[in-house]
Amino acid sequence: MASAGSTKIEPPVPPVMKRSMLAPHGPVLRPQYEQEEEWEEFCERTDMSKVHDFGRYWWRYGRDEDDDGFLREAVFLEVPLRKDVAAKQVRANLNTRHLTIFVNGETVIDEDFEDSQWLNVSESYWEIEVKEVKKVRRKVLKYVLYIIMECPKYITQFLFECEKTEDDGRFLDQDEQEEEDNIDDRLRMIAKMKEPEPYRDADVWFSETEEEEERWCDGCGSTRIVVMKKHTDSKYMKYCNDCPFVSPAKDNSLPTGLLKQKDIDEKRARKKRLKARKEAAKQRMEADAERRAGEPDRSEEVPEDWNASEKTRIYTDAEFCDTLTKALKRGEIKWEDY
Numbered sequence: 001m002a003s004a005g006s007t008k009i010e011p012p013v014p015p016v017m018k019r020s021m022l023a024p025h026g027p028v029l030r031p032q033y034e035q036e037e038e039w040e041e042f043c044e045r046t047d048m049s050k051v052h053d054f055g056r057y058w059w060r061y062g063r064d065e066d067d068d069g070f071l072r073e074a075v076f077l078e079v080p081l082r083k084d085v086a087a088k089q090v091r092a093n094l095n096t097r098h099l100t101i102f103v104n105g106e107t108v109i110d111e112d113f114e115d116s117q118w119l120n121v122s123e124s125y126w127e128i129e130v131k132e133v134k135k136v137r138r139k140v141l142k143y144v145l146y147i148i149m150e151c152p153k154y155i156t157q158f159l160f161e162c163e164k165t166e167d168d169g170r171f172l173d174q175d176e177q178e179e180e181d182n183i184d185d186r187l188r189m190i191a192k193m194k195e196p197e198p199y200r201d202a203d204v205w206f207s208e209t210e211e212e213e214e215r216w217c218d219g220c221g222s223t224r225i226v227v228m229k230k231h232t233d234s235k236y237m238k239y240c241n242d243c244p245f246v247s248p249a250k251d252n253s254l255p256t257g258l259l260k261q262k263d264i265d266e267k268r269a270r271k272k273r274l275k276a277r278k279e280a281a282k283q284r285m286e287a288d289a290e291r292r293a294g295e296p297d298r299s300e301e302v303p304e305d306w307n308a309s310e311k312t313r314i315y316t317d318a319e320f321c322d323t324l325t326k327a328l329k330r331g332e333i334k335w336e337d338y
């Protein structure tokens, strides 16, 4: 029990878990209405399924299972290749600041990283993969760029420095830039979110209601008021005892708590309708664009049986013995002498 307070007690959580708990869409929260938009914006910004597509390359931030089964965070960078490219024709130079990839002596990537603090160079690797890219089965070079576990940052905004320039070549305005995406900011954001009040049935009356009926004079603030409806008034009015001010009394058919809830329900419904309309418009636009674009360019498409020769043949026991005997007879296999 010596030096209480000076020892920092750390929960026994491996670093991967610590990062991943705050990683994109880890905590599924549904905060109160007033924070919904801020939360949605946060979820969108940290979304791991988002592909940053720059045409000649694209990348995504996510998690990869390593050889020991641990989930590790990484940037998955993909570069399209011609269909006849083999691994031996690819040369890649990687360091924390820069990546160069040559294919057949031709430079396909030659870029500075936006940040030089996060990359685990020694463990990062690349491989060639065949996958569907914009409806065409294509060969791509997939680079798995591991993040250093101690790095407090998430790579969700920029991978390369060149991504900061806008289409017209202008440099992104520094002030306009979003704040960095790191563990501390995510912690703060998650901690800030408040649970919504429990949903109430219409027959539940709230004790705090009275306070919110605004029983004070709107002119001088005095609480010495009388709420009444004179024969000349169209509704209930607040008459002040301390000044001549007269103002309409809050006239609620529902208790305040329920009224607030009803208001939020209506706002939510409105937002939902608006979102649905936007979504429908977006889908129409996408379908339109697709129709106009016509058939995709299939000149670099890889044939469906591209890996047929690599497939392992499955033998039955009898077939195996047979093949083995033949190979031995032909002298293709030699028994080792003891």
Ligand SMILES: [Zn+2]
Residues within 6 Å of the ligand: 217, 218, 219, 220, 221, 222, 240, 241, 242, 243, 244, 245
């Ligand atoms: Zn007054």
